[in-house]
Amino acid sequence: MKSSVIVFPGSNCDRDIAVALEKMQFKNQMVWHKETKLPKSDLIVIPGGFSYGDYLRSGAIAGKSLIIDEVIKAANSGCLILGICNGFQILTETGLLKGTLLRNKSLKFINKDVHIKVMNINTKFTNKYKSDQIIKMNIAHNEGNFFTDQKHLAELKEEKLIAFKYCETNGNIIEDSNPNGSLENIAGIFNNKKNILGMMPHPERMVDEMISNKDGINLFSSLLN
């Protein structure tokens, strides 16, 4: 499977995701944001970081960069797109995913491992997880507070477009397990066609027992499945 990682000035998880993808046997290429052509890819990853220093709004400037037109074209023709952290923020700014990410309710940058529940396993991104599986992943963000309008929220629920929710160790989804104030503890969502996933937690940081755990592995192996 061929993957491309888009790199912006200020991206800082681009090499981590490249290491994770290569470990999982993806044939990966890095693509600078000024490129106007994308290499043939089955998966495009928009990595975490602080593209353009979060100027204006997180992801706003990157969302208008040259390569993004190609990403939108690829997305519309069914290519798989994964946006992690700042990548999720960028995807909402491009309109590929609805909703937005507000500043954390606590006004603090949060960097910690949290538990999330896999809410839908019938997708290209999650099919190797078990239904309702609880996994532990790192979050590291200042704007992760997912917000959207009531109509979209209803659509997310009806169409099973919520990918992950923040939960307790035992899986309970309660306010106390919500690190950033996200609407209904939402940590990641799909678009209607489920070929785009945006998520705040970092699966690329969870692929090696030596440094964390392997809870992110199944996301990548799902894509290969």
Add this chain to the structure above:
Amino acid sequence: MKFAVTVTLKKDVLDPQGKVVQNTLANMGMDKLKSIRQGKHFEIDIDEKNASSAEKKVNEMCKKLLVNLIIEDYKINKIE
């Protein structure tokens, strides 16, 4: 032609920064304070003689980049 654009979070969107500023001012003894919403301010100079077409361009800038319409409102004022 110069315009000022003010961007604020919509009324029903939580504005934690505004809230913190509000609470701090209240703690400082500003007892008549009712509420504070924090926002952004842009000053835009545009090379255009016709006011309505200039404002149209500023409006387009707001919609396409400066404002996230899901969570923010904006006001355009001609200043020069």
